[in-house]
Amino acid sequence: MIAIGIPRSPEIELKAEGSYGSLPCWACLLLELRTVKAAVVTCGGLCPGLNSIIRGVTKCLWHEYGVREILGITAGYNGLSDPDSHPPIKLTEENVRDIHMKGGSIIKAARGGFDAEKICDNLQRLGITVLFLVGGDGTQFAGHLLYEAARKRRLDVSIVGIPKSIDNDVVLFDRTFGFETAVAKASEVIRNALVEASSCDRGVGIVKLMGRDSGFVAMHAATAADVVDLCMIPEVNVKMKDVLEHVDATLARKKYMVIAVAEGAGQEHVSTGKKDDTGHTIYGDIGVFLKDTLNKHLKPSGGRTFYIDPSYIIRSVPITPNDHIYCVRLANDAVHTAMRGYTGVCVGAMHNIVCMLPSRLIATGKKKVRPHSSSWQGCVQTCNMPAALSGLF
Numbered sequence: 268m269i270a271i272g273i274p275r276s277p278e279i280e281l282k283a284e285g286s287y288g289s290l291p292c293w294a295c296l297l298l299e300l301r302t303v304k305a306a307v308v309t310c311g312g313l314c315p316g317l318n319s320i321i322r323g324v325t326k327c328l329w330h331e332y333g334v335r336e337i338l339g340i341t342a343g344y345n346g347l348s349d350p351d352s353h354p355p356i357k358l359t360e361e362n363v364r365d366i367h368m369k370g371g372s373i374i375k376a377a378r379g380g381f382d383a384e385k386i387c388d389n390l391q392r393l394g395i396t397v398l399f400l401v402g403g404d405g406t407q408f409a410g411h412l413l414y415e416a417a418r419k420r421r422l423d424v425s426i427v428g429i430p431k432s433i434d435n436d437v438v439l440f441d442r443t444f445g446f447e448t449a450v451a452k453a454s455e456v457i458r459n460a461l462v463e464a465s466s467c468d469r470g471v472g473i474v475k476l477m478g479r480d481s482g483f484v485a486m487h488a489a490t491a492a493d494v495v496d497l498c499m500i501p502e503v504n505v506k507m508k509d510v511l512e513h514v515d516a517t518l519a520r521k522k523y524m525v526i527a528v529a530e531g532a533g534q535e536h537v538s539t540g541k542k543d544d545t546g547h548t549i550y551g552d553i554g555v556f557l558k559d560t561l562n563k564h565l566k567p568s569g570g571r572t573f574y575i576d577p578s579y580i581i582r583s584v585p586i587t588p589n590d591h592i593y594c595v596r597l598a599n600d601a602v603h604t605a606m607r608g609y610t611g612v613c614v615g616a617m618h619n620i621v622c623m624l625p626s627r628l629i630a631t632g633k634k635k636v637r638p639h640s641s642s643w644q645g646c647v648q649t650c651n652m653p654a655a656l657s658g659l660f
């Protein structure tokens with residue numbers, strides 16, 4: 268594993284030196300293991316693989332370090348700020364044994380509830396010395412704030428983030444866990460849409476996929492399914508006139524077609540101008556807009572749409588085998604990172620090597636599809652989309 272520009276937690280280093288003179292850190296940690304109390308929390312929306320991460324962290328702590336005090340914090344940051352209302356559960360080697368077989372998070376994932384000072388109080392009160400934060404850029408931003416607050420108090424706690432995003436929109440790291448699973452499920456749904464569309468004269472299957480700000484799921488699923496004629500992503504603005512022309516040309520050629528659209532695509536046509544309580548933009552429904560617009564457009568010629576919105580089905584499925592392997596790797600490396608006293612960091616793969624980076628870097632924004640990239644242009648080519656919809660003009 269590689270550490271990029273990261274100092275070790277000074278508090279932990281000082282203590283180790285004070286207690287054990289010049290013993291190497293690894294040995295110090297082995298001697299300190301009796302005092303380790305770990306906790307893991309899952310924040311934000313669901314994503315395939317959360318249970319694999321919880322299990323991987325628990326098993327690594329249990330078997331590699333002999334840690335027996337492991338808490339699953341329930342309901343995201345709510346459970347850290349207010350553990351009396353959201354009591355933690357004990358994680359053991361036994362009660363996590365088979366949890367990777369199902370989707371979701373056994374400790375529940377949630378938004379809201381972040382309060383750095385209250386969380387520091389509770390970390391002290393519960394005696395937590397190692398904390399794993401599983402969540403997206405928002406969670407890791409909050410994780411950075413928590414690291415700063417803990418540092419000010421000189422709390423002996425290692426805070427290590429494991430970035431999560433079904434949209435694969437986490438910056439700097441190669442990919443997020445769960446993304447491959449989402450693409451596999453989304454491709455399957457796209458093929459269902461093909462069955463409907465192609466079993467009807469002038470049928471148009473529309474599949475709306477997750478991706479508020481980044482179109483990786485739609486792009487990869489469209490490319491992988493290899494039956495899509497139009498893919499729309501948030502990073503590429505399109506004119507409805509060009510969309511309708513492409514629909515007409517495709518139907519004239521094939522008599523049916525399939526559209527994969529990311530939920531954040533085409534917001535210029537459906538913008539609500541509103542934000543929710545947590546400050547996130549409320550997106551207009553591009554899927555329903557496309558369905559209604561195309562139904563109106565196709566009615567005179569006898570065509571129709573088949574609209575599928577599988578969002579929560581996709582993110583609630585169990586993890587695929589390769590993705591599970593990635594989760595185990597991330598979980599193990601997160602544990603090794605924390606047990607060496609690093610804090611305020613996230614772990615993830617860069618060029619397929621698991622690295623740790625300061626959490627504040629992960630929180631600097633969202634990764635986006637680049638319209639000029641070979642991935643997007645490859646998707647455009649696979650879908651046989653015209654230049655006007657390619658994002659190049």
Ligand SMILES: Nc1ncnc2c1ncn2[C@@H]1O[C@H](COP(=O)(O)OP(=O)(O)O)[C@@H](O)[C@H]1O
Nearest residue numbers: 310311344378379380381402403404405406409
């Ligand atoms: N700027 C912020 N300041 C404080 N807490 C935040 C901030 N952004 C996110 N959080 C906390 O992290 C949680 C998860 O963030 P969110 O953006 O909803 O999902 P994700 O982690 O998947 O990006 C939020 O509900 C909130 O508790």
Ligand SMILES: O=P(O)(O)OC[C@H]1O[C@](O)(COP(=O)(O)O)[C@@H](O)[C@@H]1O
Nearest residue numbers: 311312314403432433434477478479
């Ligand atoms: O309905 P919820 O739970 O607010 O979540 C919806 C959003 O979460 C996402 O799945 C993204 O979440 P992550 O990238 O953090 O996994 C979006 O694609 C979707 O719009």
